[in-house]
Amino acid sequence: MMEWETVIGLEIHTQLATQSKIFSGAPTAYGAPPNSQACAVDLGLPGVLPVLNKEVVNMAIKFGLAIEAQIAPRSIFARKNYFYPDLPKGYQISQYELPIVEQGKLAIRLEDGSEKIIGVTRAHLEEDAGKSLHEDYHGMTGIDLNRAGTPLLEIVSEPDMRSAEEAVAYMKKIHALVRYLGISDGNMQEGSFRCDANVSVRPRGQIEFGTRSELKNINSFRFVERAINFEVERQIDLLEAGGEVIQETRLYDADRDETRSMRSKEEAMDYRYFPDPDLLPVEITSEHIESIRATLPELPEAKKDRFISDYGLKAEDAVILTASREMADYFEAVVESSGEAKLAANWVIGELAGYLNREDIAIGDSPITAGMLAGVIKRISDNTISGKIAKDVFDAMWNGEGDADTIIEQKGLKQITDTGELEAIVDKVIADNPEQVEQFRAGKEKVLGFFVGQCMKATGGKGNPAQLNQMLRDKLGK
Amino acid sequence: MHDKTLAELARDLNSGTYSSEELTRHYLERIASHDSQLNSYITAATDAALVRARAADEQRAAGEAGPLTGIPLAHKDIFCTDGLKTSCGSKMLDNFIAPYDATVVSRLNEAGMVTLGKTNMDEFAMGSSNETSFYGPVKNPWDTGTVPGGSSGGSAAAVAARLAPAATGTDTGGSIRQPAALCGVTGLKPTYGRVSRYGMIAFASSLDQAGPLTQTAEDAALLLNAMAGFDPRDSTSLDRAVPDYSAGLGADLTGLKIGLIKEHFDPGLDGGVADAVDAALAEYKKLGAEVVEISLPNTHLSVPAYYVVAPAECSSNLSRFDGVRFGYRCENPTDLADLYKRSRGEAFGPEVKRRIMVGTYALSAGYYDAYYIKAQQARRLIRDDFVRAFESVDVIMGPTAPSPAFKLGEKADDPITMYLSDIYTIAANLAGLPAMSVPAGFVNNLPVGLQIIGNYFDEARLLNVAHRYQEVTDWHQRIPSGFE
Known part of the structure; x- marks a missing residue:
């Protein structure tokens, strides 16, 4: 049986978070009524001309610096010519021969904890097209040009990835990066972050690439993984059956979990790229690049290293906490107000992430704010409640029952610290379980856990496990 | 008035x-x-x-x-x-x-x-x-x-x-x-x-x-x-x-100092027009000007370069006239391709169609370097000629x-002869x-x-x-x- 190797390159389109469009003053906000955010320039009316929004250039520079790429001192906008109803001018303004960003790189972390460097061939600026609306038009097609002219940064990787998992890790890394940089909201439901995947397979050991297919317009991490895996299997099956992969564009259908052909290489369009005579070359001085560099926020790698050194976190925890800027900021806010870095890390990675995942909520929308989580952590560290009770408090906070202190107060969850009260409970538990007492005294240390559990149960969880442990040892040891 | x-x-x-x-x-x-x-x-x-x-x-x-x-x-x-x-x-x-x-x-x-x-x-x-x-x-x-x-x-x-x-x-x-x-x-x-x-x-x-x-x-x-x-x-x-x-x-x-373009006094120039230009130059001399003959050696590239660059750009500029948002739309299009073909086919005249086709060809994969890039190079040579002359x-x-x-209709069916009407003016645009x-x-x-x-x-x-x-x-x- 032949062993196959997968080769993947990604083209990621990320919408830049500018107030206005790339070549017009129209706003870019999502979800407005159709064609309410398209001005004469976006509609491609006769006689209108594009004027470059300088902010997109600065955003592209930020991205380039973050991936240690070369920023072109001179880049050119070109026209990509094709007809489509949602492309008002009959051409898309993009960059072709001289893109603004070239030759960057990015490290991804693999499941075994090792790192891999993925090359970024180029990143270029372009305008988005509008949308064709096929529903609710009685068999006709509606055109919404609100999105036309929205700025995009297209980030093209080298064919450096060898599995769907690596592709997802890379895509997540780029996603986190553009959000760290504040150049995109990365909203995948709204199409602000989407990708095309170039996928091929080759016999392991072969130098040349196999024939690739291009999977279009995938807008979630899960779909990227599924689409690639489906496509890899399809290509291997085809080759093993003696067939050939043809170079083509394929569409991933999430409902059916399959890819299907859109057009072959023969049908591929000739876009007739040429420099756009309406726009001047973009010239960027090294002084300007340095001024942008000075505004860069702390990037994930640097933040991770700082979390390890400043907070004494384990490397794997630091990686998780810096995976997104929002999570890192949340974590730091919890640390700042609780003063407990390790507890904060455990709670953010454990309980909070669990709840967020379960209900598919972004950390920015968490019903438990960083201040609230810090509140419960403070009560753990000052022994007001046990870690176990804290989980109940957390659950109550999640359900909107107030902050930690209110819940502890209202539900009477305060830990019992009165030694007399606890002693009575301990004595009762010992008296009720003579068999286990015998076992413990015969040297079966594990039974101590049973006693602690019984005592906790008797206190309704409000006992301090460490305190109970000590009291039990003292009494049983007699 | x-x-x-x-x-x-x-x-x-x-x-x-x-x-x-x-x-x-x-x-x-x-x-x-x-x-x-x-x-x-x-x-x-x-x-x-x-x-x-x-x-x-x-x-x-x-x-x-x-x-x-x-x-x-x-x-x-x-x-x-x-x-x-x-x-x-x-x-x-x-x-x-x-x-x-x-x-x-x-x-x-x-x-x-x-x-x-x-x-x-x-x-x-x-x-x-x-x-x-x-x-x-x-x-x-x-x-x-x-x-x-x-x-x-x-x-x-x-x-x-x-x-x-x-x-x-x-x-x-x-x-x-x-x-x-x-x-x-x-x-x-x-x-x-x-x-x-x-x-x-x-x-x-x-x-x-x-x-x-x-x-x-x-x-x-x-x-x-x-x-x-x-x-x-x-x-x-x-x-x-x-x-x-x-x-x-x-x-x-x-x-x-007036430079007189040597290359423009070619066999294609009407004798009467040449005489009128000479007479005008004589007036300028009377006004104190000095006339010297200059050469723009690449001027013969003007018309060919122009008829690549201008159609190439127009083929793209006129793509927005597609019958979708404004302008002419054909009646009862059967599908999208039909909408494009008939709207553009019925509303553009023959000269516009000719230039769109020439320009589309010049920008096509495999021809771009031979036509568009070459024309841009010619354009630079023409500009350099002028820069030198103005020294x-x-x-x-x-x-x-x-x-x-x-006469009306005289050149209407002969695009090349028609294009030569602009032989002296095109260089300034390029x-x-x-x-x-x-x-x-x-x-x-x-x-x-x-x-x-x-x-x-x-x-x-x-x-x-x-x-x-x-x-x-x-x-x-x-x-x-x-x-x-």
């Missing part, structure tokens, strides 16, 4: 000889009575023009009149005009009313000028005879059996016949200068980037430039004062101060067109230089133009050189019979 220049009309309006409303009404009446012979207008503004004229009169009464307040003019139908049809000479835009004014139009409106209407033109400015217009050919007022030149043929004919005291035009390969020459008026194509292209329907974006067609260089200066300047809506317009073009008129020409001369002169107006055509005599009772090319942003000198010539000649004052 219609025999007056802009400068004279301004004086009469200021002295109260007549009002802007009377003046505007007079021109509208002339258009109504005379234009059926010429077909120089596609749309006349009528009521809207009178409203603006009355507003201008009020402005004058309030003491707020500028040098152009209340003076009527016509716009080539390539400039978008808010509320007034902008057809670009095409069936494609026969139903198109722009929701905004081109920058040129809004600047002239702000100067208080009154729009008389929109002038006829070759379809999408593609043509040298005004015969490609969807609205029918324009006739040359000097001989209605001949063409007025193109593509700004309607503007040139209207000014020549005094159906407008002045008009705007656009020049991509000679579209202001060649019709100015053939109709006996003064035409100026400014430096590329001097005048905003916003709202001017694009033909070939890297070559298109708007400019005035007037009776005199003095009037051209007045209009350029209002038209020129940086426009934040046009990235290719230059942020550079605009001088007062009227202020420099009358300066002495003693010592002016030793102040202005460059030659004929504007190889012959006077030709190089981005300012250039003028001024009336310089007659051959067989048809006007002949002298072309004057200036250095970058040297419009002030160009206008003065033309003005001094017009002070000692009267070719520009002649009015075709039947239009006096």
Whole structure:
């Protein structure tokens, strides 16, 4: 049986978070009524001309610096010519021969904890097209040009990835990066972050690439993984059956979990790229690049290293906490107000992430704010409640029952610290379980856990496990 | 009143000889009575023009009149005009009313000028005879059996016949200068980037430039004062101060160095035109100028380079006319491809289709390097020729067109011969230089133009050189019979 190797390159389109469009003053906000955010320039009316929004250039520079790429001192906008109803001018303004960003790189972390460097061939600026609306038009097609002219940064990787998992890790890394940089909201439901995947397979050991297919317009991490895996299997099956992969564009259908052909290489369009005579070359001085560099926020790698050194976190925890800027900021806010870095890390990675995942909520929308989580952590560290009770408090906070202190107060969850009260409970538990007492005294240390559990149960969880442990040892040891 | 220049009309309006409303009404009446012979207008503004004229009169009464307040003019139908049809000479835009004014139009409106209407033109400015217009050919007022030149043929004919005291035009390969020459008026194509292209329907974006067609260089200066300047809506317009073009008129020409383009006196040049140019140069010598022969060795590349670059850009610029959002849409399209094919097929004329096909071919994979890149290289050589020439001369002169107006239909079926009508004008567009055509005599009772090319942003000198010539000649004052 032949062993196959997968080769993947990604083209990621990320919408830049500018107030206005790339070549017009129209706003870019999502979800407005159709064609309410398209001005004469976006509609491609006769006689209108594009004027470059300088902010997109600065955003592209930020991205380039973050991936240690070369920023072109001179880049050119070109026209990509094709007809489509949602492309008002009959051409898309993009960059072709001289893109603004070239030759960057990015490290991804693999499941075994090792790192891999993925090359970024180029990143270029372009305008988005509008949308064709096929529903609710009685068999006709509606055109919404609100999105036309929205700025995009297209980030093209080298064919450096060898599995769907690596592709997802890379895509997540780029996603986190553009959000760290504040150049995109990365909203995948709204199409602000989407990708095309170039996928091929080759016999392991072969130098040349196999024939690739291009999977279009995938807008979630899960779909990227599924689409690639489906496509890899399809290509291997085809080759093993003696067939050939043809170079083509394929569409991933999430409902059916399959890819299907859109057009072959023969049908591929000739876009007739040429420099756009309406726009001047973009010239960027090294002084300007340095001024942008000075505004860069702390990037994930640097933040991770700082979390390890400043907070004494384990490397794997630091990686998780810096995976997104929002999570890192949340974590730091919890640390700042609780003063407990390790507890904060455990709670953010454990309980909070669990709840967020379960209900598919972004950390920015968490019903438990960083201040609230810090509140419960403070009560753990000052022994007001046990870690176990804290989980109940957390659950109550999640359900909107107030902050930690209110819940502890209202539900009477305060830990019992009165030694007399606890002693009575301990004595009762010992008296009720003579068999286990015998076992413990015969040297079966594990039974101590049973006693602690019984005592906790008797206190309704409000006992301090460490305190109970000590009291039990003292009494049983007699 | 219609025999007056802009400068004279301004004086009469200021002295109260007549009002802007009377003046505007007079021109509208002339258009109504005379234009059926010429077909120089596609749309006349009528009521809207009178409203603006009355507003201008009020402005004058309030003491707020500028040098152009209340003076009527016509716009080539390539400039978008808010509320007034902008057809670009095409069936494609026969139903198109722009929701905004081109920058040129809004600047002239702000100067208080009154729009008389929109002038006829070759379809999408593609043509040298005004015969490609969807609205029918324009006739040359000097001989209605001949063409007025193109593509700004309607503007040139209207000014020549005094159906407008002045008009705007656009020049991509000679579209202001060649019709100015053939109709006996003064035409100026400014430096590329001097005048905003916003709202001017694009033909070939890297070559298109708007400019005035007037009776005199003095009037051209007045209009350029209002038209020129940086426009934040046009990235290719230059942020550079605009001088007062009227202020420099009358300066002495003693010592002016005129370069005469050797290559333009070729066998294709009509003998009568050559004689007229010689006679004009003799006048300049009398004015103290010195004439030296210069060579532009790459000038023969102009027409071939132009007919790659201009169609390439137009093939892309005209893609927006797809029947989806505005303009012509075919009836009952069966699917998307049918919508595109028939809307474009039914609404574009043959010359526009020819250029779209040539341009599409030139940009295609496998041909791009051989055509488009090569043409851009030729363009650089042509520009370098001029840069070198301007190291030793102040202005460059030659004929504007190889012959006077030709007969309607004479070249209509022969695109290559037609393209050669612009053989002397195209180089200035490829190089981005300012250039003028001024009336310089007659051959067989048809006007002949002298072309004057200036250095970058040297419009002030160009206008003065033309003005001094017009002070000692009267070719520009002649009015075709039947239009006096």
